[in-house]
Amino acid sequence: MERLLVLVRHGQSEWNLKNLFTGWKNPDLTEQGVEEATAAGKKLKEMNLTFDLAFTSDLLRAQHTLKLILGELGQEDLPTSRDQALNERDYGDITGMNKDEARQKFGEEQVHIWRRSFDVPPPGGESLKMTAERTLPYYRSDILPKVLEGNRVIVAAHGNSLRSLIMELEGLSPEEILKRELGTGKPVVYRLDEDGKVLSVEDLAEI
Known part of the structure; x- marks a missing residue:
C-alpha cells in the first residue's frame, strides 16, 4: 500500500511581491504565483502522481494554488478540506507592514527574532x-490517518504551517x-510507512 503525502507552499502572492x-x-496569487502553481501541477503530472x-x-492564495495544481492533473473535483488550522502564522501587529520598514521601526535584530x-x-x-x-493536532487527527489508510493526499498551505508539519515528519x-x-x-513528496514514519522525501525545488 502506498502512503503518499505531498506538501506544497502556495505560489507567490501579491504581498510576497510587495x-x-x-x-x-x-x-x-501574482501572475508569477499562477505560473508557479501551474508548473507544480505539471511536475506532479510528469511523475504520474494523482490524489x-x-x-x-482558509486563505485564498493556498486554495488558488491547489485549484491550479488539480486542474493540471485533471482532478478539479477532488474532495477537499479547508481549515484555519493550516493558515499561515499570524503576524499580529506587524501584519501588512513592509519588512524593510519594520526593520527601520523596530530594529534589524528585533525583526530577525520575530521572524x-x-x-x-x-x-x-x-x-x-x-x-x-x-x-499539528489537525495533521494528527485529520490528515495523517487518511494517509495511513492508503489515500494519496496533497496539502496546499503556507511556509510556516508547512514547516510545522515538516518538523514532525522529519524529526527536526x-x-x-x-x-x-x-x-x-514547490512540492515536497513524502512516502510514509504504516506508522507514519518517512520512507523517502523528494523536494521538487531541487529538481
Whole structure:
C-alpha cells in the first residue's frame, strides 16, 4: 500500500511581491504565483502522481494554488478540506507592514527574532511554536490517518504551517526547522510507512 503525502507552499502572492508580512490577510496569487502553481501541477503530472484527497487553509492564495495544481492533473473535483488550522502564522501587529520598514521601526535584530526564533511571537501574533500548536493536532487527527489508510493526499498551505508539519515528519529540532526554506509553488513528496514514519522525501525545488 502506498502512503503518499505531498506538501506544497502556495505560489507567490501579491504581498510576497510587495515584501509585506501577510499572515492571515488574504491576497491572491501574482501572475508569477499562477505560473508557479501551474508548473507544480505539471511536475506532479510528469511523475504520474494523482490524489484521493486534498487539504488546504482558509486563505485564498493556498486554495488558488491547489485549484491550479488539480486542474493540471485533471482532478478539479477532488474532495477537499479547508481549515484555519493550516493558515499561515499570524503576524499580529506587524501584519501588512513592509519588512524593510519594520526593520527601520523596530530594529534589524528585533525583526530577525520575530521572524526566525521558534517561540518569540511578534506583538499580537504567533510564534512558529504557537503555529505548530494549532497545525499539528489537525495533521494528527485529520490528515495523517487518511494517509495511513492508503489515500494519496496533497496539502496546499503556507511556509510556516508547512514547516510545522515538516518538523514532525522529519524529526527536526526547532533550530533545524528555522533554517528550512520552502520555495513558493514547490512540492515536497513524502512516502510514509504504516506508522507514519518517512520512507523517502523528494523536494521538487531541487529538481
